[in-house]
Amino acid sequence: MTTLSGAFFGVIHRDLSIAMRHRGDLLNPLFFFLIVVTLVPLGISPEPARLAAMAPGMIWISALLATLLALDNLFQADFADGSLVHLMLSPQPLWLLVLAKIIAHWLVTGLPVVLFSPLLGLMLSLPEAGFLPLLLGLTLGTAVFSLLGAVGAALTVALHKGSVLLSLLVMPLYVPVLIFGTSAVQRAVDGMSYGGVMAMLAAASAFTLLIAPFAAAGALKVGING
Amino acid sequence: MWQWFHKLGSPRWFYHISGKFLPWLALASVVLIVTGVVWGLAFAPQDARQGNSFRIIYIHVPASFLALAGYYVMAAAGAVGMIWKMKLADMVMVAAAPLGAALTFIALFTGAVWGKPTWGTYWIWDARITSMLVLLFLYIGIIALSRSFSTRETSARACAILALVGTVNIPIIYKSVDWWYTLHQPATIKMTGAPSMHPDMFKPLLVMILGFYCFYALVLLLNTRTEILLRESRTTWVKELAEPK
Amino acid sequence: MSSQALLEFQALTFERDDWPLFSDLSGAIKVGEILQITGPNGCGKTTLLHILATIQPINVGTLRWKGSDISQCHQSYLADVAFIGHKPGLKLSLTPRENLQWLSKLQPLNRCTSAEALARIGLAGFEDVPCYTLSAGQLRRAALAVLCMTQARLWLLDEPLTALDVQGIADLETLLLAHVEQGGAVALSSHQALTNPAVRTLALDAMAEAEL
Known part of the structure; x- marks a missing residue:
């Protein structure tokens, strides 16, 4: 018989192995992130004071777009080759397998963006105090992006022009995380404590972790029949 | 109780019963809205600071109320349709989405028109306006999703899930936008909230809100009836309706 | 062998874009038999298999696994069914x-x-x-x-013969026969006739024509 943990780690292991065999694809969201942030000084002003004022928001928005870009692929590739059906017909609970897929997806798309963000903070002259809350906030925030995004990705999995629709569905839901995330960095830069904001962000992430896998599993059962 | 519930779930029964309510609802909304408009525009006193321009709240406030309430109506209908597999609830949900989006747009538009004389600009990133804009995006997402599926059942299920996720998120979105606004709020702008209004201004507003609720119910019924006819178009009772003997 | 039904379906109706693919379809997949679903393209073979595999939810009709409703025994049903799609x-x-x-x-x-x-x-x-x-x-x-x-015990195969050569088809038929002889059951969709004696045919196009 299959086991719960076997199936859970089996899914993570498979998705990570596939990602490792397409390493080039892994870099694409990162380059996107880098290019968007490069456009900011070109489009606005290279003056460090102005850049620093906009850095928290710009980095967060670019990170949001970069993860959004990769969201498409969460279920779509498995749907296209038919392996999604095997996932859904497993006797193991679907929400757990979906959670495994989300975790694997976050490891290859969200985490690199988080690790990359200090470099972009440097490029946008983010004051030193902002780096830690940026890293912490993006870690929690990209997790929420992946979790909530999974619901949208599941709903649009079988649709032909799903990716634009997907952005339309999930971006409004990202608003609170963006607000909490950027203000945590802003408060740190302004010399205020950011613990409370970070706690709100953590609470939002925990809450999302609680509901999103179930919603995404339900969405997948619906979306696969698009 | 259960028998009643299942009867209500039958589109045909609902179509006939709702037909009897329609004239009354139409009458109530016309009377209330006409009374409220005349009272509010002609008889209510002028605002001390805003002059006559404040009178747009008689449209703006009821529309904003129903824009949010409409989302909950839609989500509740979606949940009922999903849990009890009630076809009628799916139809109500599909009917509620464009109606809610239209009301949200009206609220935003009147807010912008009101903003010009009050703040000197059509658009301001006020907490309520911003939340309303996010609400409009949530509605647009539902409408776009509902048009993307090939079967109505799948479409209804998908929209119900999205609406429920949105419902859970709306309080968080509203709170966070409120909080965000207090961070950036320019100290010079302070708005008069509804509770501090003069009773002579407030009473017509109450009438307008009631009128809008009746109007919402009326349009929702009409939309649902259209949806019923569309979906049941191959059944004999709809064919008999279309070609009376 | 007994003719015990593993999976029964009753009064299945499915429509897409308000167009009925099939309506009031009933039948059973019995122990020791291969049910071949035939019909022209677009007649709903894949949809029927998806409904039997519980990928596609049922709009109208019931599905019973070993005598009890599928919603009562979904986990154990999934543990006892192998589905291979056309992808x-x-x-x-x-x-x-x-x-x-x-x-x-x-x-x-x-x-x-x-x-x-x-x-x-x-x-x-x-x-x-x-x-x-x-x-x-x-x-x-x-x-x-x-x-x-x-x-x-139950295999649901959507177009399993696609792209297979003669030897491949023969290998698959051997597999299918061995499975049904051991008390299993198979439902498959295919345009090609199988030479197998255990095959029973369910023609979806005939149903549609009977409707018209």
């Missing part, structure tokens, strides 16, 4: 062995090892090459290797 369901960047190992973590596939299964289906020597180097027929064989490994 092979293999990750092209992984090898056949890796694909089967992943599948065996999701579904009870332990009648034999993945290497044995691949050897039986004629893919010995291809266990460790990435699937994108395989031909369409070889991919189909790799997907069908699941059938050598599964313990499921």
Whole structure:
């Protein structure tokens, strides 16, 4: 018989192995992130004071777009080759397998963006105090992006022009995380404590972790029949 | 109780019963809205600071109320349709989405028109306006999703899930936008909230809100009836309706 | 053999874009038989198999597994059914062995090892090459290797003969026969006639014509 943990780690292991065999694809969201942030000084002003004022928001928005870009692929590739059906017909609970897929997806798309963000903070002259809350906030925030995004990705999995629709569905839901995330960095830069904001962000992430896998599993059962 | 519930779930029964309510609802909304408009525009006193321009709240406030309430109506209908597999609830949900989006747009538009004389600009990133804009995006997402599926059942299920996720998120979105606004709020702008209004201004507003609720119910019924006819178009009772003997 | 029904379906109706694919469809998949679903393209063969596999929810009608309603015994049903769609369901960047190992973590596939299964289906020597180097027929064989490994009693196969050569079809028929002789059951969709004596045919187009 299959086991719960076997199936859970089996899914993570498979998705990570596939990602490792397409390493080039892994870099694409990162380059996107880098290019968007490069456009900011070109489009606005290279003056460090102005850049620093906009850095928290710009980095967060670019990170949001970069993860959004990769969201498409969460279920779509498995749907296209038919392996999604095997996932859904497993006797193991679907929400757990979906959670495994989300975790694997976050490891290859969200985490690199988080690790990359200090470099972009440097490029946008983010004051030193902002780096830690940026890293912490993006870690929690990209997790929420992946979790909530999974619901949208599941709903649009079988649709032909799903990716634009997907952005339309999930971006409004990202608003609170963006607000909490950027203000945590802003408060740190302004010399205020950011613990409370970070706690709100953590609470939002925990809450999302609680509901999103179930919603995404339900969405997948619906979306696969698009 | 259960028998009643299942009867209500039958589109045909609902179509006939709702037909009897329609004239009354139409009458109530016309009377209330006409009374409220005349009272509010002609008889209510002028605002001390805003002059006559404040009178747009008689449209703006009821529309904003129903824009949010409409989302909950839609989500509740979606949940009922999903849990009890009630076809009628799916139809109500599909009917509620464009109606809610239209009301949200009206609220935003009147807010912008009101903003010009009050703040000197059509658009301001006020907490309520911003939340309303996010609400409009949530509605647009539902409408776009509902048009993307090939079967109505799948479409209804998908929209119900999205609406429920949105419902859970709306309080968080509203709170966070409120909080965000207090961070950036320019100290010079302070708005008069509804509770501090003069009773002579407030009473017509109450009438307008009631009128809008009746109007919402009326349009929702009409939309649902259209949806019923569309979906049941191959059944004999709809064919008999279309070609009376 | 008894003619005990494993999976019964009653009064299934399905419409897409308000157009009925099939309506009031009833039948059963019995122990020891191969049910071949035939019909022209677009008549709903895949949809029917998806409904039987519980991928597509039922709008109208019921589905019973060993006598009880499918919603009462969904987990145990899933543990006892093997579904292979018309897409092979293999990750092209992984090898056949890796694909089967992943599948065996999701579904009870332990009648034999993945290497044995691949050897039986004629893919010995291809266990460790990435699937994108395989031909369409070889991919189909790799997907069908699941059938050598599964313990499921009911097999649901959507167009399993696609891209297979003569030898491949013969191998698959041997597998199917062995399965039904051991008390299993198979439902498959195909345009080609199977030479198997255990095959019973369910023609969806005949139903549609009877409607008109």
